[in-house]
Amino acid sequence: MVAQKRIGYGFVGCQVPTKPRAARSTRKRDTFQTRVEHNQMCAIDLLATVASGTLLQEKQNPITSSDETMKKDQRGFVKEEVQDGNKPFKAELPDEASCERRLQQGFVKEGCVDTNKPLKAELSDDGSSDRKCISTLSLQEYDLNSGLKESPHSEIEGCSCIASILTSSSLSERLVTDTLLDVKSHSEMKNITSKVELGSSGFPDCSDCNVDVDVSIVKDELRKSEMPIGTETGTSCFKDPIDDKPPALVVSGGNAKLSGRDDSIPRSSLLKGCDNVTVVSRDDDENKSGCAHPSSKTKAFRPKTCIGDQRIRKRLASKYRRVARESKHDTLSNNVLDRNFNTVYNGRKNSYSHQISQMNIPFKKRKIFDCSSTSNSNGNIRSGRTYYSTKNDINQGVSCSSSRMRKDLGKSSLEAYHHRSALQSRDSHVKLRIKSFRVPELFIEIPETATVASLKKAVMDAVTTLLRGGLRVGMILHGKKLRDDSKTLLQTGISHDDELDALGFTLEPNASQSLPITCVKDSLNVPSGDMPLSLIGHSSSPAVVFPIQRVQGFSNTDHQVTTLGNIVESDNDSAPSPINTLGGKKLSDSKELVTIPEMGSEGLDILPVNQSHQKPKRTEISQRRRIRRPFSVAEVEALVEAVERLGTGRWRDVKLRAFDDAKHRTYVDLKDKWKTLVHTARISPQQRRGEPVPQELLDRVLTAHAYWSQQQLKHHPETCLLL
């Protein structure tokens, strides 16, 4: 209690089209889901305990259906309604960037901490100095509950993520280090992006556990137009991941917080098992490349004997997931580790409720805004970051992003969620919000006897290692990688709503930065450079794809929420409201929506981004899904009327009759809508979501449904017998 640690990792910057479909229940679970062994379970439980957080899970009210209501008026209906002359009805159909981003990576490390000691933040930049880093790394320390000291050096340049690595000595202390990594963006970016806004305000602090990254990108149309097409100015942005150059986008980092309250656990017991801690980037078990090495951290604690053989392997990893598909299957919350892999894709039903909301570690939210407007092409971007600052002003084309990262121990996966909502406003700005993203899968192997603290640290180290190498941003539009960085958003079509749906961002390990490995090795139990640490050194492998959820009405237009691509829209089906929901419980939902492309079970495999099949495939799939277009009351009315006359089972006729002009409404849609209407009519009003349908219409729905059901029975007497 004395000290709570919270680690949040915040990434900013990637957007991906939100895809409602992600939630789809039909999806198969990822094959690589691993079985959790008993030991693992224990470990998980432990983690869960440690990570106990508030559940955001939304409760569902029991649905009460009253079928009785259907019967009413059944007779009358026939005469009055059915015989009623046909009115011509016409359904009224509702209508319906480059920027500089900063990636901030926050690292928090926890070593075995002495509870008694005051928390001390330590920045470790050792070894980092030698490396040249593309990005500027700023580290900041903060104390959550137990005052951490802020490190004098708020910023470190030239260091990549490495800085976060803890030395063994540090282990003894509780360290919370936040590192903000700013990836410099090219100066050219400015041209393209006139303005970037943070959507920070949009997110309420509702989730401690969640890492949220809010990025808003606003494109200034005017400037865009001014830009010469194809000029270099834009090139820096969205650089092709493959390209060695540092990503133009700057992600502003979030903070990572890891909270564990149980530091109080006696270390003595913990110490024993600490000898081996292996952190491996995710891969198949056999091939796991992790290095088991006595962690420096553990060193201090190292007991006389190791209990070594039993190891708990955890997979913390986030696997690359298919953008398009999520498995809907949801596992027990306890199966954190395993589940994580899959959960991303889980269908909304399951995943929404469980994944994030439960088992969340109460991380304190933290937002970091990075507003520095200027970036040098060469240099590192320096940003002044403010925690919890609510707003950023970017004057110069700089993007501010706030990111919050969260580590979800319960799932035992590190996830950064990226959520982007894009809003296109009249002024031709494109706003994107990246809500969350997920960290690639990690493996951790640690003795059972290891302390919670050491486990935390192991996780931390793994994450650090992952991030250390640096990330770059890739963009995918309609399943194709955007390689021409010089194009404007307008030219690429990103400014269009439709295009946004198909837009995706990827975070990929930055090949160019393979440097870290050696450094890490010492302090971290990270695989040496030759180790196939998946995240490091493989430039080409797409690390993560972030679906972007686009929300219309970011500001004004609350009503239309469109989901893009992969991310599932918040579950309020008909409910148009975006923002609020995003902030609140929806937030959790939306997180779940995040999809990460699955790279295949082999985390280590290097798959070129442009590699033949996978990527395109995912995106293709993702973009196939139509955007969600809730039925308006007028449409419902038209549907009801048509069904009243034509009956169910003649959807094509219904379509032609009432929705002939609505090309986006297929007869299947109408059929589905009718199905939902019937369901809606049967449930209590409190359980209904979305734009409320007049009770009168619902009554008609029930009446008509009952009537036509009756008619069918008449025609198929045999079925009656069954009843």
Place this chain on the structure above:
DNA sequence: GTTAGGG
């Protein structure tokens, strides 16, 4: 191409 249902 439509329907009907499950997801």
Place this chain on the structure above:
DNA sequence: CCCTAAC
């Protein structure tokens, strides 16, 4: 909304 089996 998607997906598919069954017509």
